[in-house]
Amino acid sequence: MPLIDYSRGIRNPQALDATLSVVSSADGPYSDEQVAPGVWRYDFRAGGVGGDNRKLIDAHRLGVTIVLFRKLRPNLYQAIYPARVAHVDLENAYVLVSLEELADLADHEPSAVERHWAEYIAKRRVHQPAFRGMVLKAYDTQCTVCRFKHAELLDAAHITADSEATGDAVVTNGMAMCKIHHAAYDRDFLGVTPDYTIKINTDLLNEVDGPMLKHGLQEMHNLQIQPPVRSSERPSKERLAARFAAFSAR
Ligand SMILES: [Zn+2]
Structure with a gap:
């Protein structure tokens, strides 16, 4: 089963009740970006709460883990797993996808201690592996x-x-x-x-x-x-x- 839908940026296999993966790319058509340590904003695709976005909302409702693929450069992706759809903002048409460990922090303003913890986790889970991958590839x-x-x-x-x-x-x-x-x-x-x-x-x-x-x-x-x-x-x-x-x- 393909894990990435390169054209859509969101992979919703027919056999699954919820989204399998989303792609976060700084240069993509949607403003997907890391908004806090280990938390990314993923904008809905056109179509409101229907279409591809429905299963993304369902991933939050069902509390299942998804994979976030960070596009580091053309043809090089970092798999962030397990990740969760930690927050859904229907009004502004986006979700927050976070590292699983940080999902509880995504829906409120973190305290200083929580922020420090989030930075520590994000460094270990996101930045260090990406750095290693990019450098070894180079x-x-x-x-x-x-x-x-x-x-x-x-x-x-x-x-x-x-x-x-x-x-x-x-x-x-x-x-x-x-x-x-x-x-x-x-x-x-x-x-x-x-x-x-x-x-x-x-x-x-x-x-x-x-x-x-x-x-x-x-x-x-x-x-x-x-x-x-x-x-x-x-x-x-x-x-x-x-x-x-x-x-x-x-
Ligand atoms: Zn050597």
Whole structure:
């Protein structure tokens, strides 16, 4: 059974009582947008409470879970599941679709504690997986340092740290790295210059140890990272420069 209805943006299989999935796309014809952490507005299609919108309203009435597909870029979707139709606004012809855990928050103004909780959940369930997916896709699922190619052992490393206010989960703030190079980058054992040259910490370069140190780290010194093919997805030179300054200062 197809999970997405690409032309309508809402998938209502005949055999089901309620909607199976909706597509949220920032550039689509409907103003689908994230209105709060983990909550998206989904505008009704033309036709009022009938047609495709009826099963969407029924999904709310029946309290069933649906899938929200976020269109990250052409041909790349993130499945948000389980999600719920948490609120129906008939007058203004839209629904709010939320992460299941946050469904109870969607119909009132959240308190400061609730908002903090929602941000935490949205980061884990939405932004981090999307960041990883976008970055691994951009780097053709290989470590930008050593070309290792198994997704299970690859991460999306932040250039500007996640904990900083400007550490956005955007593809230009990421690099695909294997576990060891990611950890080495985060701890400043390994740096990347704004012109994509790999540098290994001097102390580490002078150390004598086994094959991981020799082949995995020391031999990477002064090599070039493998950047994404698309220039729009390459790591930000400004971010790399700021991060490399911190690496050099150690
Ligand atoms: Zn690697």
